[in-house]
Amino acid sequence: MRALLHQQWTCYKLQLKVLSTSAFEGFLAVLFPLMFASAALLIYRVQDDPESMQYAGLGAAIMGMWTAQGVVAASMLSRERWAGTLELVVASPAGLGRVLVPATLAMSTIGLYCVVATIAWERWVFDLRLEISSWPLFVLSVLLTALTLALVGYFIAVTTTRYRYSGTLGAALEYPGWILCGFLIPVASLPAVLQPLSWAIPTTWGMAAIRSSADGGSPWGDLAACAATGAVYAVLAAWLGSRLVESARRHATLALT
Amino acid sequence: MTSDLAVEAVGLQRTFVTHTGVLRRVRKDVEAVKGVSFHLERGELFGLLGPNGAGKTTTIKMLITLLLPTGGSARVLGHDVVDDVREVRRRIGYVFGGDRGLYERLSARDNLRYFSELYGVDPRRQKARIAELLELVGLTGREHERVEGFSRGMRQRLHIARGLLHDPDVLFLDEPSIGIDPVGARELRATIGSLTDVGKTVLLTTHYMFEADELCDRIAVIRSGEIVAEGTPTQLKGLVTAGRVLEVETYGVAPEAVAAATAVPGVRSVLAEDRGQQQVLIVQVEPGAEVTQAVLASLGAARVGRVSAREPTLEDAYVQLVTG
Secondary structure, three states, X not given: OHHHHHHHXXXXXXXXXXXXXXXXXXXXXXXXXXXXHHHHHHHHHOOOOHHHHHHHHHHHHHHHHHHHHHHHHHOHHHHHHHHOOHHHHHOOOOOHHHHHHHHHHHHHHHHHXXXXXXXXXXXXXXXXXXXXXXXXXXXXXXXXXXXXXXXXXXXXXXXXXXXXXXXXXXXXXXXXXXXXXXXXXXXXXXXXXXHHHHHOOHHHHHHHHHHHHHHOXXXXXXXXHHHHHHHHHHHHHHHHXXXXXXXXXXXXXXXXX | OOOOEEEEEEEEEEEEEEXXXXXXXXXXXXXXXXXXXXXXXXXXXXXXXXXXXXXXXXXXXXXXXXXXXXXXXXXXOOEEOOOOHHHHHHHEEEEEOOOOOOOOOOEHHHHHHHHHHHOOOOHHHHHHHHHHHHHHOOOOOOOOOEHHHOOHHHHHHHHHHHHHOOOOOEEEEEOOOOOOOHHHHHHHHHHHHHHHHOOOEEEEEEOOHHHHHHHOOEEEEEEOOEEEEEEOHHHHHHHHHOOEEEEEEEEXXXXXXHHHHHOOOOEEEEEEEEEOOEEEEEEEEOOXXXXXXXXXXXXXXXXXXXXXXXXXXXXXXHHHHHHO
């Protein structure tokens, strides 16, 4: 157990280093969430309604997290494949799961940075002071949203072991995710046919919990749904993981670039 | 089947399925490895030689559990590469040539720390083990630099260190010296040569004949997915030593002239190699045959430079085996 924790902690630190030490990508990671927030707030500001600004401000904070975690996780194994490290990772006795968990947690850290940076930007540039009714519940909701989004990223990353283009699918989910998860518009206002898709994403429930904890409502129901849907992705990823690696060995797709 | 052998492949096969066409998809089976059998004794340095696409890397990938064989079987230290995947992975190291396979943004030391964790190196031993390996591959003092600034030779040496982190019993080296300058390649050969001194078993693939000649205890030559010869370097050279090699420097020799030279009685084969503006004809000659004048006469109007005779090398044997 001690060795496992040591492995997870070391791999987490080193993956975070890989993610955060590129000057160019670092610049984009800093810039993108702020641009998302700016666009959202500039649109909502025309209504001159403090409630709308609160709604957009909270949604914009999680938009950056969605991009930093969901989209980047989807391309994680594709990047490993291009770097030639995927085969080495798969051929290691540790197993792919032990590699992907710390890597997705490192992405969660970047996702949490996005939330903090966006809230600070909203306050500094737009003079938007978010009204948070319960800070402990708000922080808990943000942390659980980050964790469950990491699990979604883990699930998407696992599928790229076998399907080279699922990284592209992850990138294609970026903008639909903003709509489906209720960052900028309520899920209830989506066409009925799309709403089940929203409910299948833990971030939707996480976003709802964040709004409830900010507005003084009870976030517990949404938090439970967020944890449950996240757990489904974790179980699916763990179940698919070994099967997809086996399939990649059978179809020789590990080294394809 | 006995675990006294480090590696044993029996009738190993791998077929890849590809598809052509867009609307009407046509399935095509490509047999990359066609029933390859060989074995490695413990502590042996075994070479697998062959041209591009011969099946060397596919064979290695089946042995290191990255690819499932479509036929035959293979065992590493007595463990089946299909059924005992985890045990095989624990006991082997894999190093391939080229620029890839490292985290560019991490330092050499961090790369080794990362793979130490994945390969189960005891955390208490990691620091000393990494220092030891950096010393072995000559990267002490550069360990804190990011890999993105490393030369190809330095990366390759770091690859070797990575492959040795968990002290594997068997090491698979897939063209490790590809693209490295002569000095770097010499250092790398010295490192590879020293591995068997400490009891490692090594399977090496390479295109460089002098490298195989210098390092390998035994060699198998693979062509189009089949092993066409196996033995010590001396035994392989013996396949063409019952004869001589004539080298003829020419300028502007026509393919017809090469064909005419090949048809000269006593000539086994003729290979034309471009060396700058020259074409050097490498003529394999039957024992006792005197063909020099007849070969020169067959070249017609082509300008001829130096003509020399020499003993066959491993490269001659290799060329004969893979083109024969």
